Amino acid sequence: MRTSQPHVLIVEDEPAQREVLSYNLEAEGFRTSKAENGEEALMMVAEETPDVIVLDWMLPSVSGIEVCRQLKTRAETKGVPIIMLSARSEEVDKVRGLETGADDYVVKPYSVSELMARVRTQLRRVRPSTVGEVLTFEDIILDAETHRVTRDGQSLKLGPTEFRLLSTFMEKPGRVWSREQLLDRVWGRDIYVDTRTVDVHVGRLRKVLGQHGGQDLLRTVRGSGYALG
Numbered sequence: 370m371r372t373s374q375p376h377v378l379i380v381e382d383e384p385a386q387r388e389v390l391s392y393n394l395e396a397e398g399f400r401t402s403k404a405e406n407g408e409e410a411l412m413m414v415a416e417e418t419p420d421v422i423v424l425d426w427m428l429p430s431v432s433g434i435e436v437c438r439q440l441k442t443r444a445e446t447k448g449v450p451i452i453m454l455s456a457r458s459e460e461v462d463k464v465r466g467l468e469t470g471a472d473d474y475v476v477k478p479y480s481v482s483e484l485m486a487r488v489r490t491q492l493r494r495v496r497p498s499t500v501g502e503v504l505t506f507e508d509i510i511l512d513a514e515t516h517r518v519t520r521d522g523q524s525l526k527l528g529p530t531e532f533r534l535l536s537t538f539m540e541k542p543g544r545v546w547s548r549e550q551l552l553d554r555v556w557g558r559d560i561y562v563d564t565r566t567v568d569v570h571v572g573r574l575r576k577v578l579g580q581h582g583g584q585d586l587l588r589t590v591r592g593s594g595y596a597l598g
């Protein structure tokens with residue numbers, strides 16, 4: 370299901386490397402977007418926040434370090450993991466020393482499988498349901514690998530949309546999601562869906578979660594949206 374796929378932004382000025390990365394990430398089931406330089410990367414992030422950024426250090430005009438520094442100082446993007454690519458290990462030391470805030474560093478030439486593993490590690494932190502983790506909240510357990518959901522030990526039958534909704538809520542308990550944010554995350558921004566559709570599916574999810582008499586953990590936040598817990 371493409372809409373719940375994690376989104377990885379690749380910032381790399383060498384076309385061949387960009388394509389290899391994109392090809393392999395997509396083969397893993399991720400959605401990718403590609404930027405050739407720092408300016409383009411900053412523009413793309415402003416338009417749609419990716420889940421993870423793979424960022425080459427040596428880029429024409431705006432360097433990877435500068436892109437990283439800028440993203441890590443902005444409230445909206447500072448939580449997005451950045452994996453920095455650099456040509457030599459001395460460069461990595463230098464980047465670390467510059468305190469750009471990058472979350473991980475990979476030295477070129479890197480093995481693609483190693484880089485994939487690093488991407489998954491970052492995703493486990495920010496989008497655990499997309500890498501098959503088991504999420505728990507109160508008495509709800511969601512297994513993203515097997516798509517099984519239980520509440521208080523009882524198995525629940527959820528439709529695919531309700532499953533993605535619950536995964537989204539369970540990744541960040543307490544976070545208030547607006548209807549638009551849920552549309553982007555659960556349905557994807559390419560599809561036109563009315564915001565009332567969100568209410569319908571939240572209603573269905575609520576019903577399934579409460580079918581064995583458990584407390585209603587989904588909060589409607591007036592004027593804002595919904596939150597779990």
Ligand code: CA
Nearest residue numbers: 382425427428
């Ligand atoms: Ca480069």
